Amino acid sequence: MNEWIDRAIALGGYTALDRKYLEHVLRGKNPQEMLAWITPPPSVLNAYFAELYQKKGPQEAMDYLLEMSQAFELFQKDPSFEEVKPFIRLNLSGKAYGLALLDASGLGQIFAQVEEPVTPALLWELALIFPEHLLATYQGRIILRPYKAGEVQREEALSPLTDRLFLQDGTQKWVSYSQEDLIQELAKQEVETLLWYGSKERQLAVVIEEEAWNYNF
Numbered sequence: 001m002n003e004w005i006d007r008a009i010a011l012g013g014y015t016a017l018d019r020k021y022l023e024h025v026l027r028g029k030n031p032q033e034m035l036a037w038i039t040p041p042p043s044v045l046n047a048y049f050a051e052l053y054q055k056k057g058p059q060e061a062m063d064y065l066l067e068m069s070q071a072f073e074l075f076q077k078d079p080s081f082e083e084v085k086p087f088i089r090l091n092l093s094g095k096a097y098g099l100a101l102l103d104a105s106g107l108g109q110i111f112a113q114v115e116e117p118v119t120p121a122l123l124w125e126l127a128l129i130f131p132e133h134l135l136a137t138y139q140g141r142i143i144l145r146p147y148k149a150g151e152v153q154r155e156e157a158l159s160p161l162t163d164r165l166f167l168q169d170g171t172q173k174w175v176s177y178s179q180e181d182l183i184q185e186l187a188k189q190e191v192e193t194l195l196w197y198g199s200k201e202r203q204l205a206v207v208i209e210e211e212a213w214n215y216n217f
Contacts, residue, residue, distance in 0.1 A: 001023065001026055001027070001034070004022075004026060004031075004034045004035070004038055005019060005022045005023065005026065005038075007038060007071055007072075008022055008038035009022075010071075011040075011067070011068060011071045011072070012038045012039065012040050012072075013040050013044055014038070022038075025037065026038075035072065035073060038072070039072040039074075039086070040068070040072070040086070041086065042083060042086040042087070042089075045065075045068060045086045045087075045088065046086075046088060046089055048064060049061050049064060049065060049088050052064050058129065058130055058131060058132060059132045062106065062130070062132070062133070062146075065088060065099075065101060066101060066104070066106055069100075069101045069104075070104060073085075074086060074087075074100065074101065075100075075101055075102060075103055075104070076100050076101075076102070077102060077109075077217050078217075079098055079100035079109060079111055080098075080111065081096070081098060081111075081113045085100070087099060087100040088100070090110070090126075090129070092122070092125055092126070093125070095112065095113070095114070095116065096112070096113035096114070097110055097111065097112050097113065097126075098110065098111050098112075098113070099144070102215070105145075105146075106145070106146045107143065107144070107145050107146075107215070108133075108143070108144040108145070109141055109142065109143060109144065110126060110135070110142040110144055111141070111142065118137050118142060120179070120183060120197060121179065123135045123136070123137070123142070123197035124179060124197055124199050124204055126142070126144070126197075127197050127198045127199035127204075127205075128199045130144060131198070131199060131200040131201075132146060132147065132148075132200075133145060133146055133147055133198070134147040134196035134197060134198045134207055135196065135197045135198070136194045136195060136196045136197065136213070137194075138194060138213070138214075138215065139217065141217075143215070145196075147196070147198060147207070149167065149173060149207075150167040150168045150169045150171060151167065151168040152165045152166070152167055152168075152173075153166050153167065153168050154166040158174070158185045159181055159184075159185060161176050161177060161178040161181040161182075162174060162175070162176035162178070162181050162182050162185045163175050163176070164185075170209075170210040171207060171208065171209050171210065172207070172208040173205055173206070173207050173208075174186065174205065174206045174207075174208070175203050175204065175205045176203070176204050176205075177202065177203055177204070178204075179204055182204055182206065186206060191208055192212070193208060193209055193210070193211070193212050193213065194209070194212070194213050195207075195208060196208075196209070
């Protein structure tokens with residue numbers, strides 16, 4: 001029981017003054033019941049996430065979500081607004097979306113309250129919120145993953161607005177300040193692997209990897 005109490009005090013919003021109370025209310029409960037009792041409600045999770053995002057930045061907020069997901073078993077493969085487990089709420093152009101992590105690698109999934117077409121514009125809008133991540137559609141799901149670009153070996157200008165970067169690991173990274181121009185240039189190339197969308201410092205990007213990406217849901 002002490003492990004659960006320590007976790008509640010460290011991350012669940014309780015303080016050391018609550019230890020005796022927790023010992024009382026958790027006594028006789030099984031691990032799943034104790035976990036359900038000490039898990040912070042969605043409102044608390046979202047409030048801390050938003051505060052960290054605004055004061056420290058998106059990466060710190062995502063680190064917090066990962067820590068909480070590990071501590072309170074919030075990883076979920078099929079999240080929904082039924083909210084069986086807490087998730088992060090997002091508002092995009094007045095439409096409600098949710099964010100939940102899939103596993104300890106920081107891989108995440110974004111899902112709509114009301115089903116919407118997934119377009120490059122939507123993925124780039126999400127990428128603006130999470131500039132240290134890439135987004136793609138896979139098996140009808142919006143996947144979000146941490147990303148750190150490799151070293152650029154060669155650069156090629158495809159148009160006055162769009163460049164193609166060849167990275168050391170064989171990845172191509174297409175970058176542009178024009179969404180329309182980048183989409184037009186991509187349409188000229190046959191791509192067999194996923195397109196990963198990103199955005200950082202007002203520059204749009206699409207990352208194309210040599211190897212096919214997959215995940216076992």
